[in-house]
Amino acid sequence: MAYETIEFEITEGVAVLTLNRPQSLNSFNTDMHAEVRDALKTVKKSAEVRCLVLTGNGRGFCAGQDLSDRNVAPGTEAPNLGESIEKNYSPLIRTLMGLEMPVICAVNGVAAGAGANIAFACDIVLAAKSASFIQAFCKIGLVPDCGGTWSLPNLVGRARAMGLAMLGDKVKAEQAEQWGMIWKAVDDEALKDEAMKLAKHLATQPTKGLALIKRAINASATNDMDAQLDLERDLQTLAGRTDDYREGVAAFMEKRQPNFKGQ
Incomplete structure (x- = not known):
């Protein structure tokens, strides 16, 4: 597929989707959904890719849905927004959270509505200090989607999640870091380099083990302790069978740097 609404490249084990x-x-329209879906299929199928970076061009990361892509004028037939979520947004969130590799989001500017919640579905979020996060849904009478009603309470607690969702206040990157919404706020000019440095590091690590960590932490939001202990047992069994585990132990015993293959 020739891309017109995204940029996509793979270098040194890192896929960058812009x-x-x-x-x-960078609001989503039908074409962008199709192109992002295609790029993520490539990421899932490629044996080369061991880390994904998601970012945006220009002064915004993503403003959510392009409202001009739908006809919602008064007097017209109401759109089926649930259908759009089922077809486009929910599969995107499930794919990002289910990818068996680390997913870094480099938020270069405003992340509003679905754009904010797409960022929160990634594993590690870096944001330029000029960036901001806005749950804009309440401004037009909608409910946070893209997993926002799940991720926000888990990230910041019920009180802040409720306030953010009902008031639509802007949260600047440094405040988002303080609240635990994101991993780190960085200087604007350093964002790309910081994201790529982190991605290249993760791409050299035991990728299958990192994918299992991701599964465990994501499951903890809904598991009780007993279920989580059972899950840890099962995932540790899988991790212990990887070549990277054996390489990690051998490197430790031999006092050398490990050479992980993601296997």
């Missing part, structure tokens, strides 16, 4: 509709703050 939303590229800067004139509309």
